[in-house]
Amino acid sequence: MPTVIPRLPAPTLPLLLAFDLDGTLIPEQSREVPPVTVEALARLRTLGVRLAIITGRDTAPRPVREAALPDAIATNNGGRVEIGGKLHTEARFSAAELQAVLAHELGDARVIVFTRDALYVDLPAGREPEPWLQARGFRPLSEAPREGVLKVGFYHPGVADFAARLRARHPHLVLTGAQEPYTQFLTVTPENAHKGAALALIAEGLGLPLEQTVAFGDSDNDEAMLKLAGFAVQLGRLPLLTPHANAQVEGPEALGGYLHALADALEAQRSV
Secondary structure, three states: OOOEOOOOOOOOOOOEEEEOOEOOOEOOOOOOOOHHHHHHHHHHHHOOOEEEEEOOOOOOOHHHHHHHOOOEEEEHHHOEEEEOOEEEEEOOOOHHHHHHHHOOOOOOOEEEEEEOOOEEEEOOOOOOOOHHHHHHOOEEHHHOOOOOEEEEEEEOOOHHHHHHHHHHHOOOOEEEEEEOOEEEEEEEEOOOOOHHHHHHHHHHHOOOOHHHEEEEEOOHHHHHHHHHOOEEEEEOOOOOOHHHOOEEEOOHHHHHHHHHHHHHHHHHHHHO
């Protein structure tokens, strides 16, 4: 089993644990939480720990939701937040912002526009859609509405240069990716639609102070919530996140052991 650096947050209840998905709670592009992690999450829920998923995906897969039974879910990099199964907040681009984002100058980029109900995709000529797009179903980008858009994604080798230009012109927009580990993928979300803001909203909605939150993440879009959380756990070794990490875990396969250790500490605290 990969080595776990066993530093734990001060195990004082109430506690909120917030998890990124890909590369953190689940292996990359998976739909299943490892069994040892499922067991640990069940123990933690029994102890009164609150759980949240905060993901860049536009939806959390059903098997993940059923395994984690989260109290809150934030999708689209934190732009859409549900607490207790009810919509809490949803950030949308204005028509002018969306026009600026889609004026991307990337030529043959693959572009995906996300609304609450549909995906709109611009595929380069001759390129077949990935299996997940085929499975989800999508519409042509030309049919995308100018209102109600929650997120835009770009796949292209030149996204870093485009990101720099967009950030200079529209600094209030939230850009993630276009750097390690996703050098050819850029996500753009509206103002304040990031994982740090989502963590703050969820903690407030659940009546918990940020000091009692533990955030888990592995990628650049997790930086905002790792910086804000009371205790930050980095999955993997991305240099960008290391300065913000109070502890490190090698990957999703090792996360269950770390969470079991946290449950052990909480149980010991209760027995004192």
